[in-house]
Amino acid sequence: MNAEILTVGTELLLGQIVDTNAAFVAERLAEAGIDVYCKTTVGDNAARIEAALRQALGRAQVVLCTGGLGPTEDDLTRDVVAAVTGRPLRLDPAVLAQIQARFARRGIPMPKSNERQAQVPEGAEVLENPRGTAPGLLLRLPPDRTVILVPGVPAEMRPMVTEMVLPRLREAYGLRGRIRSRVLRTVGVSESRVNELLGDLWEERNPTIALLARSGEIHVRITAKAETEEELARLLDAREAQVRERLGDILFGRDEEGLEVVVGRLLTERGLTLAVAESCTGGLLAHRITNVPGSSAYFERGAVTYSNRAKTALLGVPDELIAAKGAVSAEVAAAMAEGMRERAGTDLAVAVTGIAGPGGGTAEKPVGLTYVALAHASGVEAHEFRFFTDRDLNKQRAAQTALDLVRRHLLGLPPPSLR
Amino acid sequence: MNAEILTVGTELLLGQIVDTNAAFVAERLAEAGIDVYCKTTVGDNAARIEAALRQALGRAQVVLCTGGLGPTEDDLTRDVVAAVTGRPLRLDPAVLAQIQARFARRGIPMPKSNERQAQVPEGAEVLENPRGTAPGLLLRLPPDRTVILVPGVPAEMRPMVTEMVLPRLREAYGLRGRIRSRVLRTVGVSESRVNELLGDLWEERNPTIALLARSGEIHVRITAKAETEEELARLLDAREAQVRERLGDILFGRDEEGLEVVVGRLLTERGLTLAVAESCTGGLLAHRITNVPGSSAYFERGAVTYSNRAKTALLGVPDELIAAKGAVSAEVAAAMAEGMRERAGTDLAVAVTGIAGPGGGTAEKPVGLTYVALAHASGVEAHEFRFFTDRDLNKQRAAQTALDLVRRHLLGLPPPSLR
Numbered sequence: 001m002n003a004e005i006l007t008v009g010t011e012l013l014l015g016q017i018v019d020t021n022a023a024f025v026a027e028r029l030a031e032a033g034i035d036v037y038c039k040t041t042v043g044d045n046a047a048r049i050e051a052a053l054r055q056a057l058g059r060a061q062v063v064l065c066t067g068g069l070g071p072t073e074d075d076l077t078r079d080v081v082a083a084v085t086g087r088p089l090r091l092d093p094a095v096l097a098q099i100q101a102r103f104a105r106r107g108i109p110m111p112k113s114n115e116r117q118a119q120v121p122e123g124a125e126v127l128e129n130p131r132g133t134a135p136g137l138l139l140r141l142p143p144d145r146t147v148i149l150v151p152g153v154p155a156e157m158r159p160m161v162t163e164m165v166l167p168r169l170r171e172a173y174g175l176r177g178r179i180r181s182r183v184l185r186t187v188g189v190s191e192s193r194v195n196e197l198l199g200d201l202w203e204e205r206n207p208t209i210a211l212l213a214r215s216g217e218i219h220v221r222i223t224a225k226a227e228t229e230e231e232l233a234r235l236l237d238a239r240e241a242q243v244r245e246r247l248g249d250i251l252f253g254r255d256e257e258g259l260e261v262v263v264g265r266l267l268t269e270r271g272l273t274l275a276v277a278e279s280c281t282g283g284l285l286a287h288r289i290t291n292v293p294g295s296s297a298y299f300e301r302g303a304v305t306y307s308n309r310a311k312t313a314l315l316g317v318p319d320e321l322i323a324a325k326g327a328v329s330a331e332v333a334a335a336m337a338e339g340m341r342e343r344a345g346t347d348l349a350v351a352v353t354g355i356a357g358p359g360g361g362t363a364e365k366p367v368g369l370t371y372v373a374l375a376h377a378s379g380v381e382a383h384e385f386r387f388f389t390d391r392d393l394n395k396q397r398a399a400q401t402a403l404d405l406v407r408r409h410l411l412g413l414p415p416p417s418l419r
Numbered sequence: 420m421n422a423e424i425l426t427v428g429t430e431l432l433l434g435q436i437v438d439t440n441a442a443f444v445a446e447r448l449a450e451a452g453i454d455v456y457c458k459t460t461v462g463d464n465a466a467r468i469e470a471a472l473r474q475a476l477g478r479a480q481v482v483l484c485t486g487g488l489g490p491t492e493d494d495l496t497r498d499v500v501a502a503v504t505g506r507p508l509r510l511d512p513a514v515l516a517q518i519q520a521r522f523a524r525r526g527i528p529m530p531k532s533n534e535r536q537a538q539v540p541e542g543a544e545v546l547e548n549p550r551g552t553a554p555g556l557l558l559r560l561p562p563d564r565t566v567i568l569v570p571g572v573p574a575e576m577r578p579m580v581t582e583m584v585l586p587r588l589r590e591a592y593g594l595r596g597r598i599r600s601r602v603l604r605t606v607g608v609s610e611s612r613v614n615e616l617l618g619d620l621w622e623e624r625n626p627t628i629a630l631l632a633r634s635g636e637i638h639v640r641i642t643a644k645a646e647t648e649e650e651l652a653r654l655l656d657a658r659e660a661q662v663r664e665r666l667g668d669i670l671f672g673r674d675e676e677g678l679e680v681v682v683g684r685l686l687t688e689r690g691l692t693l694a695v696a697e698s699c700t701g702g703l704l705a706h707r708i709t710n711v712p713g714s715s716a717y718f719e720r721g722a723v724t725y726s727n728r729a730k731t732a733l734l735g736v737p738d739e740l741i742a743a744k745g746a747v748s749a750e751v752a753a754a755m756a757e758g759m760r761e762r763a764g765t766d767l768a769v770a771v772t773g774i775a776g777p778g779g780g781t782a783e784k785p786v787g788l789t790y791v792a793l794a795h796a797s798g799v800e801a802h803e804f805r806f807f808t809d810r811d812l813n814k815q816r817a818a819q820t821a822l823d824l825v826r827r828h829l830l831g832l833p834p835p836s837l838r
Contacts, residue, residue, distance in 0.1 A: 012442070012458070013456070013457075013458060014445060015441075015442040015443060015445030015447070015448075016442075016446070016629075017442070018438070018442040019441070019442070022434075022438070023431070023434040023436070023437045023438065024434060025434070026431070026433060027433060027434025037467055038459065038461050038471065040457065041458040042457050179433075181435065190527065190530070191490065193530060195491045195530075195532055196530055210463075210493065212436070213489075278702075282705055282714075282718075282721075283705030283721055283723070284702065285702065286701055286723040287700075287706045287814075288702075289701070290701025290723070290725065291810070291814070293777050293778065293810055294778065295725075296726070299701075300726045300728070300729060301725055301726060301728075301733065302701075302702055303720070303723070304695075304723070305720055306719060306720055306721070307715070307719045307720060309764075310720035314720065314733065343732065344729070356709075357712075359713060360715075386526060388524050388525060389550065392710065395709075395710070
């Protein structure tokens with residue numbers, strides 16, 4: 001049982017809009033246990049829509065088309081589907097009445113062109129569209145093919161797919177299988193390192209695993225197929241346990257749970273407070289921490305000490321130390337963390353100093369060199385990292401590493417080390 | 420002259436990520452005057468990648484593939500392209516050396532699996548990837564076909580396409596027609612207001628105008644077609660002048676020029692320095708300012724005073740004032756700005772205090788209520804704004820408004836007022 005997605009719209013081929021519909025439809029179909037092997041986008045051109053539709057019908061049982069159902073001349077999907085399936089279009093009085101009623105409610109006469117939207121291929125089921133003028137259409141082609149047309153407007157398409165299309169597909173094809181994915185997030189390791197650690201799990205089927213690189217993190221996606229929610233949960237839990245065993249402490253969270261969320265939860269559980277002193281991350285670290293609703297309960301303050309004066313004035317870092325070791329040094333990072341912890345009166349204070357670039361690098365202190373320090377009840381520790389990317393990524397990696405240092409401290413783990 | 424885009428990745432077919440690469444590539448190709456008639460997505464499956472590639476090569480002169488160039492088992496694009504084009508893979512010592520050097524710089528041994536990324540189809544041109552380990556590949560297939568492989572990571576793919584792929588296609592196919600867009604950015608106004616202001620310009624052709632809502636800004640995109648760069652520049656300049664005349668001071672920048680860049684340039688031109696005091700924006704304001712390379716020349720420090728204690732300790736805001744007016748008030752915003760300017764010794768200090776939400780709102784001080792204050796040589800000013808969105812957007816809008824307040828002050832314009 002597999003499906004293909006055909007998205008129609010010249011604007012998609014001009015790159016003027018990103019095709020979020022295809023991702024939405026693909027995810028819903030996957031969850032219903034319907035494999036999608038191919039996704040095609042063509043413009044508002046009858047010949048190319050027809051070619052793509054014929055190919056899709058040659059490969060898949062279900063073809064779901066989004067877009068091209070509007071009232072204008074270049075809305076061609078209806079006509080092409082009618083031609084390819086040999087189901088001539090007929091004006092459906094009931095649909096026409098609904099469209100007219102819609103305009104009447106808004107106090108506008110229905111433009112003639114909207115009549116096109118009441119054209120229905122012979123034998124097609126009409127899927128009502130309470131949110132717009134273009135109804136969806138579902139054609140069953142014996143023995144087992146189905147063509148579905150839904151509008152391109154996301155707000156109209158999404159509920160139609162979820163509430164009308166999927167139940168009909170489940171029923172028509174007796175689908176009991178479901179697919180569900182779970183994402184496990186790692187920090188501080190390369191994609192190839194995670195790949196190695198997972199070793200034998202690559203051979204496993206159902207659940208399968210895959211790696212995704214996401215904003216300085218490597219994510220392991222576990223995807224399971226089953227007939228019941230219970231079975232899905234059992235399969236995912238079992239594989240998750242294996243992945244956790246192999247990845248150990250580089251694994252920090254699941255699904256939408258970012259490092260700032262994990263750190264916030266750990267601080268809350270332990271009733272601890274945090275302050276941050278930032279140089280090269282320039283506020284990003286505090287920004288991420290305060291993106292978490294309720295963070296004011298454990299986040300006391302942050303200082304963005306971009307100048308040496310600020311490091312001295314706000315954190316009490318001695319001028320002499322900066323002069324002797326340089327602002328980007330383990331010693332200054334440690335002094336920043338200690339100074340902040342003392343002044344903020346928090347349980348923990350984390351500090352970051354480094355060279356974000358593109359300027360400011362030297363032979364022995366190149367762009368990307370970063371020191372992250374943590375001050376806690378039992379002292380202060382500073383660690384060196386080398387990120388060799390651009391300014392944005394260096395800031396991201398440094399903030400990510402600082403959050404991971406806090407996480408690891410709270411869990412009693414060794415400090416992060418890039419592997 | 421036409422091209423097809425082939426994006427490879429099972430995660431795209433599972434709908435777990437939206438395919439922004441395809442839109443980016445499509446837009447760049449369109450700008451070069453290359454028509455894209457079809458865009459296909461397949462998963463990490465050799466047979467389906469091969470089928471899609473053969474079909475694309477049967478229809479288009481240029482096939483650009485994104486994704487599947489990583490070091491792992493399921494990165495198959497290289498192998499399939501080698502098989503389909505009959506260009507066997509050979510280990511390229513130069514590429515291997517670059518990848519090894521990349522790991523060496525980070526002080527990590529190169530995992531064996533990364534060797535895959537040094538495999539180059541016979542006769543292919545290697546497109547260097549300074550941002551990652553996967554180089555791009557360009558194969559010319561006589562008489563007139565070209566297959567291009569670029570990484571799926573947007574930060575690596577985008578510059579490679581713009582700087583390396585497009586120039587080679589222009590040259591190889593003697594492309595002269597060009598389409599170019601220029602984006603003019605506005606702040607503090609609604610889309611419908613900008614729409615009104617542009618009035619008659621909507622009728623104009625070449626260049627045409629379009630509106631895009633982007634991260635709390637309304638952008639006006641001007642798109643021109645011409646055969647020479649000179650003609651493009653002439654057309655765009657003329658239309659830009661008209662748009663500028665109609666939009667006036669809500670227009671702040673062009674193309675990639677964000678408010679933080681504009682503010683940085685104005686501060687540099689005037690030889691002025693800036694410090695920030697943040698409550699509800701939680702570091703986002705400092706983060707945006709320090710995203711600009713060279714910002715250390717004018718940005719002295721920032722304070723994220725999330726607690727009242729921090730507002731008093733770091734900015735000298737009187738306890739009594741906070742008690743009397745509340746931390747979210749015009750008076751406290753003004754005191755934060757003045758306190759920061761005095762302590763940082765900067766020419767300007769901007770402060771933000773507000774209720775980001777979801778918690779913390781009351782009847783007379785609802786979520787979204789925000790005060791932005793600016794302290795300067797001639798005094799301090801505070802302004803009230805009401806953003807009624809979610810936590811993330813409230814932070815964004817507040818930071819955006821604070822930057823616009825600085826911009827307007829530096830240009831001698833009235834303070835921002837949401838229209």
